[in-house]
Amino acid sequence: MKELIEKYWLYFLVGQYPHGPLGGLTLTLLLAAAGLLLALPLGVLLGIARLSAYRWLRWPVTALVMTVRGTPLLMVVFWAYFFLPSVTGVKTNQFSTMLIALVLFDGAYLAEIVRAGILGVPRGQAEAARSLGLGASGALRFVVLPQALRSMLPSLVNQFASSIKETSLGYIIGLQEVSFIASQINNLELTKPMPIYLMLAGTYFLLCFGLSRLAFWLDRSLSVARLSRAAAVRTA
Amino acid sequence: MAHFDLSLLLTGQYREWLLAGLRLSLELTAIALVLALPLAVTVALMRLSPVRFLRAIGLSFVEGIRNVPLLVHMLFWYFGAPELLPESLRQRLNEGNFEALSAIVALTLYTAAYMSEDIRSGVRAIPTVQLEAGRALGFGYLASMRLIVLPQAVRIIVPPLISQTLNLWKNTSIATVIGVGELMYQAAKVEAASFRSAEAFSFATISYLSVSLIITGIAAWYQHRHPLRTA
Numbered sequence: 019m020k021e022l023i024e025k026y027w028l029y030f031l032v033g034q035y036p037h038g039p040l041g042g043l044t045l046t047l048l049l050a051a052a053g054l055l056l057a058l059p060l061g062v063l064l065g066i067a068r069l070s071a072y073r074w075l076r077w078p079v080t081a082l083v084m085t086v087r088g089t090p091l092l093m094v095v096f097w098a099y100f101f102l103p104s105v106t107g108v109k110t111n112q113f114s115t116m117l118i119a120l121v122l123f124d125g126a127y128l129a130e131i132v133r134a135g136i137l138g139v140p141r142g143q144a145e146a147a148r149s150l151g152l153g154a155s156g157a158l159r160f161v162v163l164p165q166a167l168r169s170m171l172p173s174l175v176n177q178f179a180s181s182i183k184e185t186s187l188g189y190i191i192g193l194q195e196v197s198f199i200a201s202q203i204n205n206l207e208l209t210k211p212m213p214i215y216l217m218l219a220g221t222y223f224l225l226c227f228g229l230s231r232l233a234f235w236l237d238r239s240l241s242v243a244r245l246s247r248a249a250a251v252r253t254a
Numbered sequence: 255m256a257h258f259d260l261s262l263l264l265t266g267q268y269r270e271w272l273l274a275g276l277r278l279s280l281e282l283t284a285i286a287l288v289l290a291l292p293l294a295v296t297v298a299l300m301r302l303s304p305v306r307f308l309r310a311i312g313l314s315f316v317e318g319i320r321n322v323p324l325l326v327h328m329l330f331w332y333f334g335a336p337e338l339l340p341e342s343l344r345q346r347l348n349e350g351n352f353e354a355l356s357a358i359v360a361l362t363l364y365t366a367a368y369m370s371e372d373i374r375s376g377v378r379a380i381p382t383v384q385l386e387a388g389r390a391l392g393f394g395y396l397a398s399m400r401l402i403v404l405p406q407a408v409r410i411i412v413p414p415l416i417s418q419t420l421n422l423w424k425n426t427s428i429a430t431v432i433g434v435g436e437l438m439y440q441a442a443k444v445e446a447a448s449f450r451s452a453e454a455f456s457f458a459t460i461s462y463l464s465v466s467l468i469i470t471g472i473a474a475w476y477q478h479r480h481p482l483r484t485a
Contacts, residue, residue, distance in 0.1 A: 089463060092430065093427065212334040222321060
């Protein structure tokens with residue numbers, strides 16, 4: 019085990035970089051972060067559209083979200099990998115392919131988190147904003163969304179952990195992320211699959227478990243803050 | 255791009271490949287579900303148990319499995335685990351369908367970890383006085399759980415378990431990495447043989463969606479039929 023780590027730690031962390039493309043754990047984290055950052059605005063837009071008063075907007079978006087949630091991520095990856103280039107005529111590399119698939123897939127999941135977050139803000143907030151003279155979009159932007167997004171923070175941290183796990187599917191289209199690199203190491207060594215895959219699992223575990231603890235802590239401190247604010251309002 | 259021609263898939267070997275894939279995906283889901291449910295109940299009871307040691311085992315199982323991607327589970331059971339088995343057993347396994355076996359082990363453990371959390375939170379939603387009343391009437395811990403708490407918790411537990419079954423159905427697609435001939439694998443095989451990516455992937459997507467819709471429908475039916483009782 020020790021020997022394996024000494025021999026391959028750099029390859030595991032960054033892939034062939036700087037003598038080749040960036041890979042390994044760095045690429046996994048980069049992809050998960052970029053995927054989540056880009057999926058977030060998409061998720062907010064889709065989530066709002068799911069609650070829109072206009073049917074022509076609400077129905078197609080609902081259908082899109084339901085379709086994506088009913089298909090495996092791998093299916094989305096395959097569509098992006100095999101089909102997208104033949105439609106657009108542009109051959110995208112594995113990183114962009116995986117990024118597109120992740121943004122679409124996580125966008126649909128985030129849409130439901132955003133929708134739940136907006137529905138979780140008491141109706142009185144929107145009504146108060148409207149009666150103060152804000153329009154429907156103003157009420158959403160200045161009053162409802164800020165509260166909804168804050169309550170979503172723990173879910174977002176959990177979503178980041180899910181994204182890290184999801185990037186492992188890049189393995190299938192040959193993206194040099196950490197699972198792929200681990201398999202490469204396994205192919206080089208041939209005789210030690212057990213410690214190599216255990217180390218890979220341990221790496222994911224540390225990252226995702228750490229993030230889920232962070233989400234738990236955030237959730238608790240946010241609800242404590244909310245309770246103490248409510249208490250302050252009551253005593254005032 | 256050539257025009258879209260689904261009839262290509264309705265005849266000959268392509269149709270057989272795809273249907274065989276669909277059947278295997280459904281079988282994987284069914285087998286993993288049947289194996290995961292009792293395991294999930296056991297783990298959930300361990301996590302709720304008054305014995306500290308059992309709680310620790312349950313927690314390690316759940317966190318250890320949930321925080322590692324399913325793909326890595328598959329790679330581990332397929333490439334890593336056989337190393338620990340004795341040579342004779344390994345040979346016997348290799349003669350059978352070892353890919354599918356590894357996939358079932360990975361899917362079962364992964365699904366059980368998620369399901370046990372749903373079961374645990376469903377049980378915790380039942381007021382503890384129910385358990386205490388059972389104990390006070392002379393039932394043991396397991397008997398009070400089985401006869402008093404679990405029957406009440408079922409209504410809360412079933413809907414999330416159905417949505418975990420939906421996840422299980424979608425997760426079977428990952429078995430493609432270790433070469434299990436399920437739906438995704440067969441769709442890719444048809445794509446490689448015919449260069450008709452749109453048709454092959456449409457078939458797979460529609461199949462995944464249809465089964466997902468059926469599972470969602472069952473969930474809606476259950477919630478309509480057995481609504482949550484509010485005290």
